[in-house]
Amino acid sequence: MAQRKKVIAGNWKMHKSPEESKEFxxxxxxxxxxxxxxxxxxxVPFTSLFHISELLKDEPVGFGAQNMHxxxxxxxTGEISPVMLNSTGCEYVTLGHSERRQYYNETDETVGKxxxxxxxxxxxxxxxxxxxxxxxxxxKVEEVLSRQLxxxxxxxxxxxxxxxxxxxxxxxxxxxxxNATPEQAVEAHxxxxxxxxENIASGVGQSTTVLYGGSMKPANAETLLTNxxxxxxxxxxxxxxxxxxxxLVSIAKNIS
Ligand code: PGA
Numbered sequence: 001m002a003q004r005k006k007v008i009a010g011n012w013k014m015h016k017s018p019e020e021s022k023e024f025x026x027x028x029x030x031x032x033x034x035x036x037x038x039x040x041x042x043x044v045p046f047t048s049l050f051h052i053s054e055l056l057k058d059e060p061v062g063f064g065a066q067n068m069h070x071x072x073x074x075x076x077t078g079e080i081s082p083v084m085l086n087s088t089g090c091e092y093v094t095l096g097h098s099e100r101r102q103y104y105n106e107t108d109e110t111v112g113k114x115x116x117x118x119x120x121x122x123x124x125x126x127x128x129x130x131x132x133x134x135x136x137x138x139x140k141v142e143e144v145l146s147r148q149l150x151x152x153x154x155x156x157x158x159x160x161x162x163x164x165x166x167x168x169x170x171x172x173x174x175x176x177x178x179n180a181t182p183e184q185a186v187e188a189h190x191x192x193x194x195x196x197x198e199n200i201a202s203g204v205g206q207s208t209t210v211l212y213g214g215s216m217k218p219a220n221a222e223t224l225l226t227n228x229x230x231x232x233x234x235x236x237x238x239x240x241x242x243x244x245x246x247x248l249v250s251i252a253k254n255i256s
Contacts, residue, residue: 004209006225006252007039007165007232009126010239011066011094011213014045021048025055027242036060038252039209039232041092042239043126046080049088057089064092064126067100070110070117082121093118094126094234096152098171108151115152119160126165126234127152128213129192133172142191149195158201165209166192167234173214175236182223182230185212189229218247225255 016024021044032040041062044052049065056063065088069079085093095118096111111127118125129148131141145168153164168188173180180188189212193205212224213234224230232252238244 004207004231005037005039006256007041007209007211008245008249008252009039009041009043009092009165009167009211009232009234010245011043011097011234011236012045012048012239013066013099013236015240016045016048018048018051021045022051022055024240024242025052025061028061028246029055029059031242031246032061032249034253037256038249040249041126043092043094049085049090053089062091064090064094064123066094066097068093068095068114068118068123070113072121082117082123085123086121090123092124092126092165094128094167096148097128098130098169098174102171108148111148111152112154115156115164119156119163124163124165126167126211128167128169128234130169130171130174130188130214132170136170136172141188145188145191146195149192149199153196154199156200158204161196161200161204161208165211166196167211167213168192169213169234175215177215179215179217179220179224180212182227185224186227186229189227193229216248218244218251221248221251222255225252 043064072083095114100106115125131144135144189210197205209231211232211234212230216233217238
């Protein structure tokens with residue numbers, strides 16, 4: 001049994017008004033019975049951060065943003081800085097999500113800068129990596145993951161790495177209803193752990209939380225989460241309803 005705690009992280013993407021976010025959190029807190037044995041994180045729109053921070057202040061449920069700039073301030077119209085995120089009390093930030101890589105020109109280099117900046121500002125990055133269908137079909141999964149890992153995490157120390165969560169999210173599985181098979185996910189997670197051992201420090205592969213993301217839902221969570229190498233899920237669609245999110249947390253809890 002792995003020593004790492006299972007983590008269920010919601011990625012709301014561009015969903016939920018501040019009011020809807022508060023309603024979700026109130027519902028979640030009323031239904032989450034054992035809040036300690038599984039890590040629970042909500043990555044929400046910027047406009048909801050302040051609203052939910054009040055509700056989560058004394059709760060063991062983490063929350064975070066979905067992107068940020070690496071600079072503290074400046075002429076970057078439309079961006080948000082780590083200092084601004086700090087002011088909301090949030091603890092996490094997802095970086096390098098494939099939707100940002102695909103639609104907003106996020107590169108391995110900018111992910112790397114953001115990871116450093118997040119760590120300098122006491123934010124825990126959830127760094128997303130994963131291959132497209134074309135890359136998988138061309139047998140390039142390991143090449144792509146290596147490149148994304150080097151760009152995002154390559155020059156981190158072992159200490160810095162202890163604050164980072166990695167999310168393996170194959171692009172072809174995100175929002176498509178087609179999840180990776182447990183075998184495909186485990187293979188990628190093992191590759192990521194080996195890469196961390198070889199490129200950060202020996203042992204980091206086993207100490208790092210590596211989540212799977214891509215169409216995870218209550219119906220397929222158990223077969224994925226029973227694998228020791230899969231520490232939890234980064235969940236889009238199924239994180240938007242309290243019931244399915246709570247069900248995912250209890251599936252993770254029963255496996256822990
Ligand atoms: P999905 O999204 O669960 O809706 O596939 C996952 C993600 O993008 O993080």
